[in-house]
Amino acid sequence: MADPGPDDALFVNEVRGGDQKAFEAFYRRHEAVVYRTALALVRDEMTAEEVVTDTFLRAHAARERLDPARSPVPWLQRIAVNLSLNHLRRRRLGIEALPEVAAWPDEAATVPEAAAERRETTAALARGIERLPAQMRAVVVLRFVHDASLAEIAETLECPVGTVKSRLHNALRLLRDDLRRDFETAQPGTQPLAAPDLGEMGESIG
Amino acid sequence: MTGWPDLARFILGRRAGGDPADECAIHRPRLAELVDERALGGTQADDAATTAALDHLWACAECQHEIADLLLVVAGLQRLGGTVNRLEPPPGGWRRLSRRLAAPRPRGALRLRVAGLVVVPILAALLVAPALVRDLGTSAAGAVDAATRDAATVAVPVAVTHAAALQRAFDIGDGAQADPAAQAVEVVPRGPLPDGIEPDGSAFLPGVAVPPMPAVIPQ
Known part of the structure; x- marks a missing residue:
């Protein structure tokens, strides 16, 4: 998650005062973080852009509530997550159309040396994330896209740390089961998952 | 474990080198925690339970299979997260936002x-x-x-x-x-509404003449 910079407090004070230039700087500073959260959750570029605009519109309307002593990122993330989850809810209810193209990036396009198997695993995981319950998906996105800590995720989602922990735990198991099913369907009776290096796990405790 | 016979079997099993199934049941929770800790990017605790769980992991193919799959998920998510994190929002976002900020409240x-x-x-x-x-x-x-x-x-x-x-x-x-x-x-x-809009419906259709409401409504 983006660290609060030394001039964040100054920004926030000016934004609270209604300075349009300061709000533009505030937007440019945090736009990418909000966009990535929205994109990872809604998996559609246009919807993600919409979420970014709506997030900052709401932030502008409620700028009085900004606290100069704290980073505005969790607050912005919370708005973006809520708006994204609203989009997902509307999609589930059929009010909003499903995007035809998945917006999880194709790893092969960004990492040319990626092996086909890795690509397949990543694609299967992306599909699995889509099937996760919305709140679990939010935890996974904040953790793995923004590298947010348990406390940061809890602050963003306004829930206890224990809840975040259990959501992450359950999400990993659901994704694991999903991945197994996915590969089992593709290649019945095989054990296709290439085991990661377990040695790494032992090494880190010395 | 459901009672004394189970407990006795558990103790005897541990003394005798352990039934593999029991050993798995003992160490699986700690191994699962290790995966969660890995997922959270934290450092693993260097305690007896962790050491015993990792010792078991090296010897148990079933646990390796179980844990390896979870680690694969964690590694995949980290890779996926890293890829998303490199994406930049498309240009023109501020222009769009400033237009919306300048626009009057939606009708x-x-x-x-x-x-x-x-x-x-x-x-x-x-x-x-x-x-x-x-x-x-x-x-x-x-x-x-x-x-x-x-x-x-x-x-x-x-x-x-x-x-x-x-x-x-x-x-x-x-x-x-x-x-x-x-x-x-x-x-x-009635007089104008608090926000100054005459309650004749003309606010909804600017430029369109709205016929006045009849003074008497037959029921």
């Missing part, structure tokens, strides 16, 4: 507010109408007191009067159907 929101101003009093009136009607509308033995009815017609809002008429129809029955002309409700013109 839809205004309409909803005006609709709220109209609907809420009507709903409130409909809720209190039955009680009001019982007090005002009927006098002795179910007969309609015309004077009361007239007073109600003048004093209470349109919706209340309408609800009162419905209530009377239920209370009085077929024989006492009132004369429709007598039930005419006089509409008292």
